[in-house]
Amino acid sequence: MTSGTQPPQADPGNPQHPEAVPHAPREHGAHEAAAPQEPAPYEAQQAGYEPAQPEPAPYEAPQPGYPPPYESAAPQPGYPSYEPQQAFQQDPAAPPGAPAMAGPAQPQYAPQQTDQSAWWHPAAASDPWRDPGSRAVIETRPAPHAPPPEPLPVRAPRARPALGLVIAVSAVTALIAGTLGAAVGIWATRSGPGDGSFLGAEPQTDRDVSSVAGVVEQIMPSVVTVLTADGGNGSGFIVSDDGYVMTNHHVVVGGGTEPAESLQVLFSDGNVTTAEVIGSDPDSDVAVLRIEGDEHPAMVLADSDQVAVGDPVLAVGAPLGLSSTVTEGIISAIDRPVLTENNNGEVESVMAAIQTDAAINPGNSGGPLTDIAGQVIGINTAIASTAAEGEAGNIGIGFAIPINQAKRIADEIIATGSASHTVLGAELGESELGVGVTLSEIIDGSPADDAGLQDGDVLTSFNGNMVAENTELIALIRKLAPGTVVTVVYERNGEEHSAQVTLEAASD
Known part of the structure; x- marks a missing residue:
């Protein structure tokens, strides 16, 4: 079926020996009785072949490049006008709407009129494909038998490149880019001013001081x-x-x-x-x-x-x-x-x-x-x-x-010429793991004595640090300068106490 936006294209067949293609009877609406049916322009005679009674061919739009066989309104200049003088006769016994069965009247050729526009011209008054009130009908015919088209060869799907190939290509590309960069650097070094050296580029010696x-x-x-x-x-x-x-x-x-x-x-x-x-x-x-x-x-x-x-x-x-x-x-x-x-x-x-x-x-x-x-x-x-x-x-x-x-x-x-050593002023006894440091003897007049510590007190914290052995307490004391005030925590008779101690330098 051809589109209604363009004139329907008739199948030209063989332009040298066109053959009338018979059609099965079709029912037409009431508007189709008025459409004139045109016989085939001529029949090709073949040897041993008795042509059948010609059947009126349906209206076919002319194909570009060939003279239209039938023009109902505006004939083309330079082509003979073909106007049927008599339409097909309706069989009186046929029911209403049946196709005409009588043979066509003999066509009569008239001189071509040159004062009318071509039917495909936009200004043509009687163009049936542009007139919405027209009773024109689009007819189709079966396609002629032909050998089936040769199938196209099946194209194998393109395989995606493997990941390894992609990596290899990337590596080669990077290598080429690096080589070109090095070559440009060497060329720039050789072509620039310098001491005449041809090896390497100018080294970078400045470093960030924070590195x-x-x-x-x-x-x-x-x-x-x-x-x-x-x-x-x-x-x-x-x-x-x-x-x-x-x-x-x-x-x-x-x-x-x-x-x-x-x-x-x-x-x-x-x-x-x-x-x-x-x-x-x-x-x-x-x-x-x-x-x-x-x-x-x-x-x-x-x-x-x-x-x-x-x-x-x-x-x-x-x-x-x-x-x-x-x-x-x-x-x-x-x-x-x-x-x-x-x-x-x-x-x-x-x-x-x-x-x-x-x-x-x-x-x-x-x-x-x-x-x-x-x-x-x-x-x-x-x-x-x-x-x-x-x-x-x-x-x-x-x-x-x-x-x-x-x-x-x-x-x-x-x-x-010498250094002083900071002391607490107590003799240390045997320590029990995880309990603290025992102050076995407090020296009279020492910082420990002035702070109110007594023999047998167990020191558990010194200047905010937990202590559990003698070496740890000695190291923390010697770390500080004489005159430093520290807080100590100790246990006495199962009760916890604290005191402020001012450290002193040892007297040798």
Whole structure:
């Protein structure tokens, strides 16, 4: 069925030998009786073939390029006009609406009228396909028999590229891009002004001062390697521009029992100089050296009371003789009670240490433990070991003297040549695990006596820290300076009490 918006296209068949296609009788509405039926223009005679009585062909619209066989209203100029003179006759015996059965009257050709517009012209008055009142009818005919169309070849579906192929292509693309970038860089280096070098591009040497590399770059000139008399080494760091250096007591003692008078120190730039031993304190394991000059880069000392577990730290020194070594870690614990021994195996110092997992090894002793900004929070002093004999390496447990305590001791050594030691004024008895520290004897006139403590009291808390053993209490007392006021909690006769104690320096 053709669309009503365009003239219906008749099947041209074979334009040289058109054949009339017979149609089965159809019922037409009342409006179809008025539509004239046109016979086929001519019949092709074939040998041995008796043509049947021609049947009127339905109205067919002309196909472009062929002269219309029938024009009812406006003939085309240049083509003969075909006008039927007589319509098909209705059989009187046929019921109303039946198709006409009588043969068509003989057509009579008339001269073509040239004063009317073509029927497909928009201005044609009698165009049946543009006149809504027209009684024109669209007729269809069956399609002629033809061999079935040859099926198209089945196209195999395109396989999606595998993930591995995509990754490989991406890698090759990145490699090509990197190669091109390197080539452009080399070309730019060679084509630009310079010293005539053809290798590499200009290096980037500036670093953010807040980065680890930037911090180390600033503090490294202040860290020295201390060469001991027995052929070993320790570490130290400059704390004043006039050349004072802090280190450990056991570093200046070396393999002996008495501090040396002077030692050699090695700077990070390779220079070596002689340092005078100003003094040392075995109880705190702090010593002070001094080198000549008054323009030395001093390190900044932080407030070690403000550090917290988890803070990042740097340990700098010369472990195993490897000068200017830096390791990084965190603070693992604070106020850890640590005992150190001298070369004779005797307990020499007790400290409430900062524990860290930054790698500390023999040779790091006396070097700085800094925060992430390069400010000193402690002096690297000892490591925990599982070795039964001899020296062991780092197992992730190292200890440092809090810098607040070390600075107080160093100031006293510089000022007087020795250091004072803070005391509570009580003899300690045997401790029971998890109970507290027993004050077996209170010394008359001591800070404990002035606070009202009595023999047999069990101290359970000191300055806000729970205590359960003697070493822990001693370490917390020695950490503080004389004159510090602390709160203690103790038990007496099953009842809990508290008191304010003002610590004092021991009288030797």
